[in-house]
Amino acid sequence: MTEKARFGRRYLRRRSLDEARDLFLAKAAGGGRAAETVPTVEALGRVTASPSAARHPAPFYHSSAMDGLAVSAADTFGATEEKPVRFHVPGEAAWVDTGDPIPAEKDAVVVSEEIHYREEGQVEIFRPLAPGDNVRVTGQEIATGEMVLPSGWKVGPADVGSLLAAGVTEVEVVARPRVAILPTGSEMIRPGEPLVKGKVVEFNSEIAAALVREAGGAPAIEPPVPDDREKLCSALKEASTGADVVVVLAGSSAGTEDFTPGAIESQGELLVHGVNIAPGKPTALGLVQGCPVIGLPGYPVAMTLSARLFLQPLLRRLLGLAEPIPLTTRAVLPRAVPSRLDSREFIRVRLGRVGGTTYAYSLPRGSAAILSYSRAQGLVSIPEGVEGIPAGREVDVEMLAGLPDLDRTVVLSGSHDLL
């Protein structure tokens, strides 16, 4: 590497977050979705790829909705407290439990509580029934051929029941997007290996894999690609043939060994290089052989944020899911927070309540400090063009974690404006 090369590559025109995301998602999430068939009992959390139609009605025979006495409703007409109607059992009426078939000639069920027991074989009732009372009629809940779940539906626990109730024992779901994760760098060791000065513990691939799983994708961490332009190009090309999304870790900045943007450009199309967000500026977005490629920054906090902003929304689009509504709470900044004019800054905060007011305490801002991300409960986003927020100002905090140790009186709100 010559000294000159150090002053070489610069960012493409840097883009705002919205601009970068719109440009990328429009091109990257346009293709068809692969589907696979899974047993209904394993479909929890998956997204349907086609509508499911009922195979049989539910219930599939006229059945009793209660424990009681199956009768012909016509025989009960005129019954009152003063003039009860008497039935001989069995014969004029038949005992049924919930779910039992309604015997032929009977069309209503008197519930146990409304029956007066007189003597063996004789009971009385005190009010008339209409045909169908306490009877679940064939197909009452689900008719054969009726749509049980539409396409694009995330399967919840009750949906598993609805499908099985209708005899649908297999369901077509969207295949989990396969995400190839390519760590880059020649100086890496795996977590737990002996520490060698000058080598970096490579854990970004595991954060990325967890973010992929969280969004419903299937991650595969590939062997690290050395800092070599040709090797990165061929790794990128190979990964893009077998995966639905390729993630390249690090090497997307504007430094000497930042080969990712160039490799994307040479193998396909580089759409974005450099986004006006902090942390996260060195993000590269493009396509190789039609496969979306995301070059994430090397610093773990920047990587995590950029993956939340680009990778996870892409995976949700590929699955056919809408963006979740971001949940926010209002909190007061106890100290002024400076911000860079040229970027949308994401400040990690912890929340605390003092005398009925929720405060947002900002955490260390270094983009290497993954522990500060881990400890963050929320993000305060300061738009481009704003120099900072003065102390005492109330701001929106987007919640990250499940509020594990917050005062229970916290109030959340959310509305759908992220995408």
Added chain:
Amino acid sequence: MTEKARFGRRYLRRRSLDEARDLFLAKAAGGGRAAETVPTVEALGRVTASPSAARHPAPFYHSSAMDGLAVSAADTFGATEEKPVRFHVPGEAAWVDTGDPIPAEKDAVVVSEEIHYREEGQVEIFRPLAPGDNVRVTGQEIATGEMVLPSGWKVGPADVGSLLAAGVTEVEVVARPRVAILPTGSEMIRPGEPLVKGKVVEFNSEIAAALVREAGGAPAIEPPVPDDREKLCSALKEASTGADVVVVLAGSSAGTEDFTPGAIESQGELLVHGVNIAPGKPTALGLVQGCPVIGLPGYPVAMTLSARLFLQPLLRRLLGLAEPIPLTTRAVLPRAVPSRLDSREFIRVRLGRVGGTTYAYSLPRGSAAILSYSRAQGLVSIPEGVEGIPAGREVDVEMLAGLPDLDRTVVLSGSHDLL
């Protein structure tokens, strides 16, 4: 079964939802938590059972935070635009990439952008640096022995990174509560089996298993127990020795073949039988050999609701997790909704927007109609002692699903008052 037996068993004193839940959770969630050790890379979504301490510092050597030139800060003192300081490279300064060790005698890094290249081996800089500028000092982010994650923390993607950054490759997590699910009844067929009149398709166990998985537990569906008091007693006793929670499906009503409450009572302690909720009244709660037992109603909607109200909160308690903040939206009821005075009623609704107003349309209320639960987006809860809600009234709707097809302008809010 004699006719007399039909008029036998009645509910224990029926309890309100809060009363039943408090009574049950206080006794059922009191025990210790089993822990297990898992690789950190598989810990996503698990709950830590003990605090994790850093095994090594991060970074573990003084390293460059940027691509640039490692210098001794003292050599830069006095540099200005007019009077730049010149360095011979190598010798007085050394090129470093991000992550490289800082060479001995050097203590700061000038970033590439601030270096003026003069000729081979000579560069200039225009402002002074302080010692430590652009250097990540050993242990700056994490010191050896520092707590990385506390106990009772749900592990997210960034947490996986924090643990690995600190050399913590295994983590102790709370074991998933093992939930034995016992379907009861002599007249059951499995989904997909040929339909036989009088037999019921048994899918409640699969809904229950999905609800258990959703809350972080490990379900095991046991073979169905026939309608026989002795067989249920011995199945209950056996299940309670090998599981952390036992769920008995159906048989907890007040009918002829509802053996569950009696079986719990004979083998242990019956705390609650009958809760003032609709659907869901026939819920039985108790302990057998110290193991929590939940008898859920037989109708699928009642079962699902009761499991949401008793089983899922129990599992979260056993995992050491706080109850999630329930998310609600405000919606107008287009029609009057009647309600029973003696119960807290849960009305399933779908939401729709008409001319800027969100309306909550109530779905069929039958507790057998699982499809109506599946289609519900939210629940409107009408307290005991209230006869109903008039048309046009605005109410809180607790959201169930991910709002898949709702207008994006929906506004959510939530506050922590459920438990």
